[in-house]
Amino acid sequence: NSFATLEQALISAPAAKGVWVSIPSHMHKEAILLAASHGKHVAVEKPVTMSEADTARCYEACERAGVHLHCAFQRRTDPAYQAVAAEVAAGNLGAITSIHAIFRDHPCPPMKFLLAGGDVFHDLATHDIDFILSLLGGELPSEVYARGASMEPMLKKAGVMDTATVVLGFPSGLNVSMELSRNASYGYDQRLEVFGSNGNMCAVENSHKVPMVAGNSAGIHRSGLSYSFPDRFREAYESELDLFADIIEGKATPKVTSHDAVMASRIAEAALQSALKGIPIKLDMAKVLEVAAA
Known part of the structure; x- marks a missing residue:
C-alpha cells in the first residue's frame, strides 16, 4: 500500500515492526522521532541528522521507546571496504600512518537537494569519516582542517560547497586526507588507501561496470566506472537490509552506535566550519563522548 504521509502509514499498519527512512538528510529527524513514538525500529541512511545535537536526540528517543536506531553507513557492509578493515585488524600494516580517501559523486544531485542540505561534509564525508574511525580502535582526531569551493554559481551564492579537501590530525601522528566533489x-x-608503518598498504579500488581489462597496440582498455551509488553499493545495501531484518527480530544489534554517529556528525560539522572560517578546528572529543553517553 502507499500512503500520503509517514504518520498515516504508521497508523494504518500497526503490525509493522520497522521503518526505513530514505529521504533527504534534513528531513531525517522528524521521521525518526515519529517512527520511534510509534514503537518502530528505525533504519536511516547516513547521516542520522544534520547536527550532533539532533543525532543524539534521535538515539535517546529510540532508546526511551525501546527500539533500535540502525544508521546505514554502507561501507560497514561493503565487501571491498570490509576486506580493508580485516587487513588492518589482522595487523598486516603495522601501525596506520596515513589514510587517503576519494569521494567524487556522479551524477551531481539536483540543485534543489544541494541547496536544502546536501553539503559535501555532512552528505559525503561522513561515509569515509565513519569507516576510517572504525579502523582505528577508538583513536579520535584532535584537529580538522578543510578548504572548500563552489563550482556552480547558484551554490556559491547560497554558500554551499560542492568541492572540498579535508585533513584530520590524530594524536598518534596519523594524518587522514579526503577529497570530495x-x-x-x-x-x-x-x-581509499591505507598505509602502514611496516611499508605495507591496502586499498579499495574503483568498481567498473564490467570487470574486464583488454590490452592491444592502442593501450589498455576497460569499461567505465559504476554509474552511481545504487549499482556501486548494491551488495552493501542488500546486506544492510538483511541486518535491519535481524535487528528487528532480535538476532543482531546495529553496527553503528550512537557514539559512532555523533562523532561522524561532529567531525563533519567541524570540517564545514573550518572551510567557512579558513582555520583549523580543534576538536574536544570529551564533549562527543559526553553527548553520546547522555
Missing part, C-alpha cells in the same frame, strides 16, 4: 564526469569515484 559533486562533479565527476566519468562515473562514481570511490577509493
